[in-house]
Amino acid sequence: MSDLRSSIENASPSRNKWPLVAGIAAVAVALIAVVGFTVARGDSADRAAGGGEPVRGGTLEFALLDYQRSPDPQLGSNYAESIVTNNIGDKLVWQDPKTGEITPWLAESWEYNNELTEFTFHLRKDVTFSDGTPFNAEAVKANYDQFIRGDEKLEILPNGARLFPGYIGTDTPDDHTAVITFEKPLASTLQAASITSNQQPVFLSLSTLKLSAKERTDPKKVIGTGPFVYESWEEQVKTVLVRRKGYNWSPPAIGHRGEAYLDKVVFNTIPEASVRTGSLESGTIDATLDVGTTDEKPLATQGFKVNYRGVSGTAIRFDFNVSLFPTNDIAVRRAIQRGWDREAIKKTVLTDSYSVATSILDPSVPGYADYGDSVLKYDPEEARRLLEAAGWIEGPDGIRVKDGRKLVVKLLGISNLVVNKPAYESIQQDLKKIGIDLQLTVVPIPDWTAQRAKAQTDWNVTAANSSRNDPSVINLTYGPLLGNSSWLKKGTPEYDKALDVLGKIETTLDPAKRGEYAKAAQDLVLDELALTNPVYNPSQVIAQAGYVHGIIFDAQSRNNFVDTWKSNGR
C-alpha cells in the first residue's frame, strides 16, 4: 500500500517534467537533423550539363506523384497513366505542341467530307505491334469500336464516348484505309484522334482488345505499337518500360528516327513532394514531374533544369452560374472579371512557369485571342461603376446590397493545385475592396465532385480547368448541350446564342474560319455574356538533372521519352 502510494507520489512530479523533457528531446532531434543536413551537404557531384550528340542506352529514373491504376492505356485518367501510355502506344495523328497543327503519325495522310461527318485516314504500312502483328485498318476499327462503345462482357467502359460523340462506325475499304463516320459534324475529330491525355485513342493489338478489364492488369499482355514496351507494373510503386526493338515510326514532326535512345524508363511513384525533390538532389532519380511552386527556385539554383509547359485547354477559371442570384446579374460577373489585381497574383503566387490568364484559352491553343487589355484587365474603378449602375449600393460593412440582399458570391474550387487557394484568396481580398463578398470553399477532388452535382442550385462559381488543345474546348465546356458550365437556361436568348456561336466551332476545319469562330466564342463567353472569369494558366513542371536531354512536352503537356537521352548513357 505504502509502495503504491510512494510510486504514485514519485510518478506525479516526474510526469510534470515530461513535456519539458520531451521538448528538449525534440529540440535535440531537430539539431541532429540540421547538423546532418549541413554536414552532408555541399557535394553537388557530377551535374555537368552539356548537349551535343545523343547518347544511346541507359535508364531514366523518373518520379511522379501518381501511379497507374491499371496498365490498360485506354482507361487512364491521371498524368502517370497518360504519360506511360504515350510511351507504349501511338495515335493516328500528332498535334504539334508549338503550332497546334495536326501532323502525320500512324496515319500518313487523311481527308474528310465537306460536312465533317466522315474522316478517311491512310495508314502507314510498316507499323507493327510489339507482338509482331501488323497495325492496319482492321486494328483501327477494332480499337475505335471498343474505345467508344465499350464492351460490357469484358467490363470495358466506353472510355472514348466523350471524345467522339455521334460515332457511327469505322469502315475498312482496304487494309490501310480507315473511314470513321459520325452522325453530325465533328471538326474536332482530328484533334481527338491525336489526344495524349486522359482516356486516349491509343492502339492496342487485337489480342489485347479481346482481354477483359481484369486480364489487362497483366502488363505483359498489353500490346501496343509504341517506342517502349511494358516490362513490369507494380501498382502504387512503379512501372518499368523497355525499348521496343525495331521501332521506327515516331511522329515525323518530332524529328526523331528509329528506336528510342534509352534502354529503359522507370516511372517511380513518390507521393511525397519533399521525397521527390530530395531524391532528385541526392541523384537517386534523374527527373521528376509534379514539382511544387515553392521547389522550383531552390532546384534551379542548385543547377537542375526546370522544364515546363502550360496545360493547353482552358485556364483555371471561375465559371459563373447565370441562373443563381447574384451571379445572374451580368454587372456582377463583369465586375468580378475586372475587380482583381493580376500583378499581385503574378508576383506573390505564381512562378515563371505559370501565367496569368488573358483569355479563356491557354495561349498555346489554336485560335487563342488576347483579352488582357480589355475585359480581363484590373480596373477597380470600372468594376465599381458597373455595380453602382446596376443598383448595388455599399452597405454598412462595405459589402454591397441590392433590394435588401447582400452581394455574396459562393465559390467552389479544387485544392489539387497548390496555387489555387492562395490565388483565389488574393482575388477574394481585391473583390472585398469593391464591395463583393467572395466566399471560398476549396476542397479535394472527390468533395468537389460531390458538390459539383449541386452546383446549379448551390454555387455561384465553380472553379476548374479543362485540358484539350483545341478551341472546341470552349464548346465542350460552355455548350448548352455539353458541359454547360454556366448553367444557361433553355428558352433564354443566351442559351440559343451560345448554342449557335459555340456549336459553329465543330462545323469547320478551315483555319481562317475556325479562327473566326473561336474568336466569336471567346467574345461570347468572356465579354458579351461574361460567363467566366479566367484566372491563371496551369503548367506541368519537370525538374531534371543537367545530363538529361530531350524530354518532350507534347500538345497536351504530357511527356514522351522517345527522344530522351542521358549524357552519361547510364
Added chain:
Amino acid sequence: MLRYVTLKVGRALFVVWAAFTLTFVLLFVLPVNPVDLLFDPAEINTIPPEVRKQVAENYGFDDPVIVQYLDRLGHALTGDFGNSVQSGRPVTAAILDVLPSTLVLASGALVLALLIAFVIALVATSTRHAWVRNLVEALPSGSVSVPVFLSGILILQIFSFRLSWFPAFGGEGARSLVLPLITLAIPVSGPIAQLLVRSFATEFHSGYVTTSWAKGATRGGIIIRDVFRNASLPAFTIAGITFGNLIAGSVITETVFARKGIGRMTQIAINTLDVPLVQGVVVLVAVSFALINLIVDLIYPLLDPRLRATLAISIPQAATGGLR
C-alpha cells in the same frame, strides 16, 4: 469455458458485420453519385446520359439500395468485394497483392517497437539515477507526440538524402525496409513502453519482490527473473491499440516512403471514393481487429492463472445467479 468462447466469437462476428454495414451506409449516405467519380471531374457534364447509364448498370449502382446491400453482403461472405472502381481489379486481389508488404512492415515494426519498449522499461526500472529514469520515461510520450510524417521526413533527410545509407523510396531489398521500420516503430512503441514502465514499477514494489530481496537476490536478478515475466503480460491487453497504431502509422509511413501497402491503398481509396475498395479494406481491418482481440481474450486465461481461476469461479456463479 465454452460459453465464454462462444460469447467472444459471437462478439467478433458482430463487429465485422457491423463494420461492413456501417461502411455501406456511410458510403451511400455520402452526397455523391459514384458514377460521377469514374470520370474526369472537370468534364462531368459532358458525359452523355446513356454512357452514365451504361456505367451505372455495369457496376450495379442503379439497383435499389437494399438490393445492392444484400448483393454485396452475399458476395462479401464468399470473399468477393466486387471490383475496384478505379482500376477494375477485384478488390480481394488488390488487397492480397499489397497485404504482404504491409504485413512485413507492420510485424517488423512491432518487433522493433516491443524491443524499444522493453529497453525503456528495463532501463527505467533498473537505473538508480532519478534523472536517467525521468529522461527515459519521457521518451514514450515524446515518441507519440512527434508526427510520423515529420519523423519520417527527418529520418529520410539524414539517412537517405544526406548520408545515402538507405534508399528513399520503393520496396526492393531489405535495406529499403530499415527506415520505414524505424519510422513506424517509434510511435507504436510509445503506448507499449508507457504501459510497461508502469507495470514494471508496480511489480517491482510488490510483495514477492520483497521476498526475493529478503532471500538476497540481486537487483538485476530480480528484474530479469521475477519482474520481467509478470510485468510483461499486460502488454497483451493493448494489442488492439497497438494494431490500430500500426495501421494508422502505416498509412503515413507507406506514403512518405512510397511503399505499396494497405495503408497507402486505403488513403488513395478514400481520396478517390473507391467504394468497393474502401469497404474491402474496412472489413479486413475489422476482421483483423476482432481476431486480435479474440485471440487475446482466449489466450490470456491460459497465460495468467489468476484469470483462469476467476473464470472458473464466475461461470458457476452466473449459472446459480437465478436461484439467489
